[in-house]
Amino acid sequence: MQTYAYGYPRLGEGREFKRLIEGYWQGKVSESALRDGIAALERQRLATYAQFVDAFPVGEMTLYDAMLDTAIMLGVYPIDPNDLNAYFELARGENALPMTKWFNTNYHYLVPHLSRATAFRLHWNKPLQHVREWRATSGSPQIAHLMGPYTFVRLSRGYTPDELPYLLEAVAEPYGALLRELRQADVAYVQIDEPALVLDVPAEHFPALQRVYQSLGQEIPLLLMTYYDSVEVLPLLYELPLAGIGLDLVHGKRNWHHIGRFGFPSDKILVAGIIDGRNVWRSDLSALRAQVENLQSRTGAILWLSNGSPLMHLPVSVSPEDKLDPALKARIAFAKERLQELQQLKRLLLGESDLSDRSDLPPTDHWYSAEVQQRVANLRPSDFEREMPYSERDPLQRARLNLPLFPTTTIGSFPQTPEVRQMRTAYRNGKITAAEYEAFIQNEIRRCIELQESLGLDVLVHGEFERTDMVEFFAEKMAGIAFTQQGWLLSYGTRVYRPPIIYGDVQRREPMTLKEITFAQSLTQKPVKGMLTGPVTIVAWSFVREDIPVEQVAFQIALALQDEVRDLEAAGIAIIQIDEPAYRERAPLKRADWEPYFRWAAQAFKLAARARPETQIHTHMCYSEFNEVLPFIDWMDADVITIEATRSKGEVISAFERYHYTRQIGPGVFDVHSPVVPRVEAIEAIIERAIRVIPRERFWINPDCGLKTRRWEEVIPALQHMVQAARNLRARYG
Numbered sequence: 120m121q122t123y124a125y126g127y128p129r130l131g132e133g134r135e136f137k138r139l140i141e142g143y144w145q146g147k148v149s150e151s152a153l154r155d156g157i158a159a160l161e162r163q164r165l166a167t168y169a170q171f172v173d174a175f176p177v178g179e180m181t182l183y184d185a186m187l188d189t190a191i192m193l194g195v196y197p198i199d200p201n202d203l204n205a206y207f208e209l210a211r212g213e214n215a216l217p218m219t220k221w222f223n224t225n226y227h228y229l230v231p232h233l234s235r236a237t238a239f240r241l242h243w244n245k246p247l248q249h250v251r252e253w254r255a256t257s258g259s260p261q262i263a264h265l266m267g268p269y270t271f272v273r274l275s276r277g278y279t280p281d282e283l284p285y286l287l288e289a290v291a292e293p294y295g296a297l298l299r300e301l302r303q304a305d306v307a308y309v310q311i312d313e314p315a316l317v318l319d320v321p322a323e324h325f326p327a328l329q330r331v332y333q334s335l336g337q338e339i340p341l342l343l344m345t346y347y348d349s350v351e352v353l354p355l356l357y358e359l360p361l362a363g364i365g366l367d368l369v370h371g372k373r374n375w376h377h378i379g380r381f382g383f384p385s386d387k388i389l390v391a392g393i394i395d396g397r398n399v400w401r402s403d404l405s406a407l408r409a410q411v412e413n414l415q416s417r418t419g420a421i422l423w424l425s426n427g428s429p430l431m432h433l434p435v436s437v438s439p440e441d442k443l444d445p446a447l448k449a450r451i452a453f454a455k456e457r458l459q460e461l462q463q464l465k466r467l468l469l470g471e472s473d474l475s476d477r478s479d480l481p482p483t484d485h486w487y488s489a490e491v492q493q494r495v496a497n498l499r500p501s502d503f504e505r506e507m508p509y510s511e512r513d514p515l516q517r518a519r520l521n522l523p524l525f526p527t528t529t530i531g532s533f534p535q536t537p538e539v540r541q542m543r544t545a546y547r548n549g550k551i552t553a554a555e556y557e558a559f560i561q562n563e564i565r566r567c568i569e570l571q572e573s574l575g576l577d578v579l580v581h582g583e584f585e586r587t588d589m590v591e592f593f594a595e596k597m598a599g600i601a602f603t604q605q606g607w608l609l610s611y612g613t614r615v616y617r618p619p620i621i622y623g624d625v626q627r628r629e630p631m632t633l634k635e636i637t638f639a640q641s642l643t644q645k646p647v648k649g650m651l652t653g654p655v656t657i658v659a660w661s662f663v664r665e666d667i668p669v670e671q672v673a674f675q676i677a678l679a680l681q682d683e684v685r686d687l688e689a690a691g692i693a694i695i696q697i698d699e700p701a702y703r704e705r706a707p708l709k710r711a712d713w714e715p716y717f718r719w720a721a722q723a724f725k726l727a728a729r730a731r732p733e734t735q736i737h738t739h740m741c742y743s744e745f746n747e748v749l750p751f752i753d754w755m756d757a758d759v760i761t762i763e764a765t766r767s768k769g770e771v772i773s774a775f776e777r778y779h780y781t782r783q784i785g786p787g788v789f790d791v792h793s794p795v796v797p798r799v800e801a802i803e804a805i806i807e808r809a810i811r812v813i814p815r816e817r818f819w820i821n822p823d824c825g826l827k828t829r830r831w832e833e834v835i836p837a838l839q840h841m842v843q844a845a846r847n848l849r850a851r852y853g
Contacts, residue, residue, distance in 0.1 A: 120422050120468065121173035122461040123390055125264070125310060125344065126429020127164055128454050129180055130609055137613040140182065143203070150203060157182065161249075162256060169257075171458035175425070176264035176310040178249035183210040183229070183612050186274065189266040190231040191213055193293050194242035210612060213795040217276065218611060220704045222347050223313060224397075224432060224662050225618075227611035232277035241293040244300050246309070263306045267313035267343070268294050268335075269328055274315060284327035291331045298338035308362060311335075312341045316356070317348035317371065318708055325355060328532050336360030342390060346428040348708045349373035354381050363388030368410070369427035383418035392427030394460055399433065399451040399620060399662040402460050408467050424461055424468075430454040434606035434617075446481035447601055447622050451662075486599065486623030495674050503722045505756060507732040509782055516735040516758060519693055520578075520646055524852065525806075525820050525845045528578035528785070530739050530744055530761060531650045531696065532586070532825035533567050534834055539584050560585045561638055568642045570835070575842045578694060579647045581639035583827065589652045589698060590660045594619030596631040597679055600661070611792075614828065619661045621672055627679040630686050637690045647731045648737065649687040649695040651680055654723040659701035669770060670719035677726035684730050696737035697728050700824075702755070703740060703748050713751070721754035728757065735759065741787075741824045749778040761785035763823045775812045784813050786822030788844070789837055794829070796836045802844040815852055820845045 130136045139156040140150030148156070161180045168175035181188050187209060190196050198205040209216055209229070216229040246263040253260050268290045272283055309328045317605055320328075335341065340362035349371035350356065356364055361837060364383075366374045368391055383389050389412060415422060436455040437682060440448055466472040505512065546556035567582035586592040594600040600619045607615040631648060640647040654676040663672055680697065687695055702724070706718055738755065741763040752760065759782065772786060788805050790799035802820075810818055820841060826834050 120465065122171075122465050123423040123425045124168055124172045124458055124461060125176050126179065126396065126431045127168060127425065127458075128433065128435050128609070129160070129164060130433050130435065130615065131160050131163070132439075132605075133613065133709070134607055136609075137615055140613050144207070153203070158252065161252075165253060165257065167455060167458065171455075171462045174262055176262045177260040178246040178252045178264035181678045182206065182469050185228070185266055186231060186271065187216065187229045188245055189271050190275075190314065191532075192241070192243045192245050193271075193290055193444045194240040194245065194252070195231050195233065195237055197240075197242050200243045200245070211793055213793065215790070215793055218792065223705055223708055224347075225608070225610055225616075225701065225704065226431070228274070229619055231271075231275040233272065233275045234277050235282060237286070237289070239290050239293050241296040244297050246297070246306075247300050248305055250301070250304060250306060254426065259305070261307040263301050263309045264312050265294075265297070265309055267311045267315075268322070268331055270313050272314035273318070280321075281323075283324060287324070287327045287331055291334055293336055294331075294335055298335060302339040306339065307338045308342050310365075312344045313704065314344075314346050316343075316345045316350050316352070319710055320352055325352070329355070329359065329827055330791075332359045332361070342388065343372075344390065346392060346396070347371070349377065350776070351377075351709075353377045353676045353681070356416060357381070357384050357387070361387060363390055363423070363629070365392060365419075365425065366392035367392040367427040369393070370397060370853065371427070378414070378418060383420045385419045387420060388423055389414070389418060389420040389426045390423045392425050393464070394424075394426045394457050396426040396428035396430050396457065397432045398665065399453060400665060401452045401456075402464075402466055404464055407464055409593065411464070411468055417636055424464055426457055426461070430457055432608065432609060433457065434603065435607075437589055439605040440603050442482075442604060443601060444622075446483050446486075449480050451620065453606065456565070488598070488624040488626060491599075491624040491626050491675055491678075494678055495671060498674065498726070502729065503725045505725070505729060505732065508746065509710050509756065509758065512758065515733045516693075519733050520735065522577055523849060524815060525818055525848050526577040528576060528648070529571075529580055529822055529838070530787075530825045531580050531583055531698070532589075532827035533580070533584070533647070534581040534831050535827045536831070539563065543585075543587070552634055560635065564635060564639050565642060568639055569648075572643060574835075575846075576838070577645065579639070579643060579645050580650060580652045582827070583645060583650060585635055588616045589825075590657050591617055591619060593631060593652050593657060596628060596677070597625050598628055599623035599625035599675070616660070619657075621658070621661050623664070625672065625675040625679060626663065627682050633686050633690060633820065636687060636692060636844045640692060641688075646693045649684075649692045650696045651683060651695065651727070653697045653699035653702070653738065654680060654727050655720045656699050656701040658723075659705040663722065665847075671722065673719065673723035674726060677723045680727035681729055684727065684734075688731055688734055693733075694735045694737060695730060696739060698739040699724060699755070700739060700741045702738075702752070706748070706751075710747075713748075717748070717751035717754060721751065721756075724757075726756045728755075735762065739824070742781055745785060749774055749780055753780065753782075757782065759783040759785060759819060761787065761819065761821050763787050772809045772812050781814075783817045783819060785819030785821045786813075788820055788841060789822050791822050791824045791829055794833050796833055797840055799844050799847070801839045802841055804845060806844065806848060 139153050143153040218227045221228045246265050250263050272286045342363040343361050344365035346367040433454040437453050542559050545551045563584040564581050571579045594602050600621050602619045606617045610616050615798045636649045657676050658673050735758045737759040738757040739761045786809050788802045
C-alpha cells in the first residue's frame with residue numbers, strides 16, 4: 120500500500136503564479152524572471168508532495184491551461200511553446216480560443232478546435248521536458264502526467280459527433296510517440312487523465328477508445344485516472360492493458376456499487392480516491408479506514424490511497440487562516456492538509472498510529488438558527504412562483520421601463536482599478552474611516568453613472584466598486600457563511616477567487632446592496648439595475664456544509680435574497696439582476712441525474728426572484744453549454760437572460776434555433792476576458808447572426824460578462840462601439 124496525490128494547486132501559497140504571469144503581461148516581469156519564478160514554484164509544489172505522500176505525477180504545471188498545452192503538444196496549434204507571446208495570444212488575444220467550464224467545477228478551460236483536416240503530430244513533449252527539469256534538481260521521477268486522448272477530443276469542438284471516433288484514433292499516433300519517448304527516458308508510469316469517462320459515454324465511442332488504449336497501453340505502464348463522478352463502463356476498462364485505474368470514491372458513489380458487482384482486477388493498481396478533493400470538511404479517518412479495509416477484502420487489488428479529484432479545487436493550506444472561527448478552522452482541510460490526511464490514513468492502516476481524540480473540538484451550537492430552519496420548513500409550492508406568468512408581466516414591465524429597440528446595458532461590474540483595491544484594503548486595515556470609504560465609493564458610483572449616461576447606455580449599473588468577488592461580497596453579509604484570508608482558487612488563467620465556506624444556517628443580517636443601488640438610482644432618470652448573486656451560484660462557488668441536503672442550503676440563501684429583492688422594490692428599483700452563472704455548471708455530469716438537480720435549482724432561483732409583476736428580473740449565465748439545458752433555463756422564469764456568446768463566435772445562438780424560448784435574451788456581443796477592443800462591425804455581425812433566430816423586440820445588447828478585470832481605456836471604447844452598433848441596428852430596423 121502506498122499514498123498517491125495529484126492535482127496539487129499551482130497557484131502557490133503567496134499566489135506567486137498569478138503575480139509572475141500578470142507581471143509579465145504588464146511588462147513588470149522579464150521573460151527570464153517569469154521562467155525562473157515558475158520553475159521555482161514548481162519545485163516547491165513537487166517538494167510539498169514529496170513531504171507527505173509516496174508518489175505523485177510530474178508535468179502538471181501549465182502557464183495557462185492544460186487543454187491548451189495538449190493542443191500545442193499534438194500540433195493542433197504548432198506554435199513554438201517557448202514563444203510566450205504566441206502562447207498567450209491563443210489564451211487571451213484577439214483570436215483567443217473559446218472558454219467554457221471544466222466539467223461541473225468553477226474552473227474554465229480553453230477549448231481547442233478540431234476537424235478531420237487537423238494534422239496531428241507530436242510537436243512538443245511537455246511531460247518529458249518537465250521530467251528532465253525535475254530530475255536535474257531532485258532525482259528521478261517515477262510518474263509523468265498527461266491529458267488523455269479521449270478527454271482531449273471529447274472536450275474539444277469543431278467536429279460533428281460522428282467524427283469523434285475518427286479523431287480519437289487520429290491522435291493515437293502522436294500520443295504513442297510521446298509515450299515511447301517517456302519510456303526511453305526510464306519513466307516508470309504515466310498518469311493519463313480521462314475524466315471524460317465519467318460522462319455519458321456513447322456506445323459508438325468504445326471501439327475506437329479500446330483500439331487506442333490497446334495500442335497506448337503497450338508503450339508504457341499507464342495509470343488511467345477518472346474523477347468527479349462514477350464510471351458506468353468500468354468492466355470495459357478492466358479489459359484494457361492498463362497498469363492501474365483511478366476512481367473517485369467520494370463523488371462517484373456508484374463506483375462502490377460497480378466494484379461490489381464486478382470486483383477489481385488483481386493485476387491492476389486501484390488508485391482509490393478516498394480523500395475529498397472538492398470540499399473542505401476534514402476526513403473521518405476512522406470511517407475511511409473501514410472503507411479501505413473493505414476494499415482490500417473485496418478486491419485483492421494493489422491499493423494506492425489517493426484524493427478523489429484533483430486538489431486544484433482546494434486552496435493551498437488552512438494554516439494562514441488565523442481569523443476563522445476556531446470551531447470552523449478545526450474542522451476543515453485544504454490541499455496541504457489533504458496530503459497530511461493521506462499520510463495519517465496510511466499510518467493508521469499500517470498500525471503505526473492511533474486515531475486522535477476529536478472530543479475536545481470547539482462546540483458548534485452557534486452555527487444554527489431555529490428561525491431559519493422553520494422558515495424553510497414552512498415553504499409552500501406557491502412560494503416558488505411569480506404572481507403572473509411572463510406573458511402578462513412583460514407588457515407591464517415594458518410600459519414601466521419604456522426602453523428602445525435593442526436596449527443596451529452591461530452585466531454589472533466596472534473596472535476595479537488599483538486605487539479602488541487600495542482604498543478597500545485601507546478601509547479593511549483601519550487606515551481610513553467608514554465615512555471616508557463610503558464617500559470614495561459614492562464618488563466612484565457617481566463617475567460610473569455619468570460615464571454610462573454619456574455613452575448612451577439604456578439600463579445602467581452602479582459599477583460594484585464596493586465588491587470584491589460576486590459571491591464573497593454576499594458571504595460577508597450573511598450569517599452562517601465564513602470567508603478566508605488566503606483561500607484562493609484559480610478560475611481561469613490567472614484569475615482567482617476565494618470560495619466562502621457555508622457552515623451553518625444562512626440568513627441576511629441587514630440590507631446588503633440597498634445603500635449603493637439607491638444612491639446610484641438617485642443620480643439618473645434611467646433605470647439602474649439592482650445586482651444580486653443567485654442562490655445556486657453562491658452554493659456552487661462555495662464550500663458547502665454536508666449535514667443537510669444541498670437544496671435546503673440553497674433555499675436558505677434564496678430566502679435571504681428574497682428579503683433583499685423586496686427592499687429594492689420598496690425603494691423603487693425597477694430591474695433586479697440575479698446572476699446565476701453556475702446554474703448549468705453545477706448540474707450533475709450524467710443526464711440521468713439532471714432533472715432532480717434542475718428542479719431544486721430553478722426553485723431556489725424563483726424563490727429568490729419572487730418579485731412583483733412589474734419588476735423585471737434579469738439573470739446572467741456565462742461560459743457553459745446551453746444547447747442541452749434551455750428547457751431547464753426556461754424553468755427559472757426570468758424575464759431577461761444574458762449569456763456569453765463571443766468566444767464561441769455566436770454558436771450558442773444555435774441552441775435557440777432548436778428551442779422556442781419566449782423571453783428576452785442578451786447574448787454577449789464582446790469578450791470581456793480579452794484586452795482587445797471590439798470593432799463596431801464585429802459586434803454588428805454577432806447581433807445580425809443572433810436576430811435571425813431571436814426576435815428583435817426581445818433582443819438586448821450587452822458584453823459577455825462583468826468588466827471588473829478590464830482597464831478603463833479598454834472598457835470605454837468597447838462600450839462606445841457597442842452602443843454605436845445598437846444605434847446602427849435601430850436605424851436599420853426601425
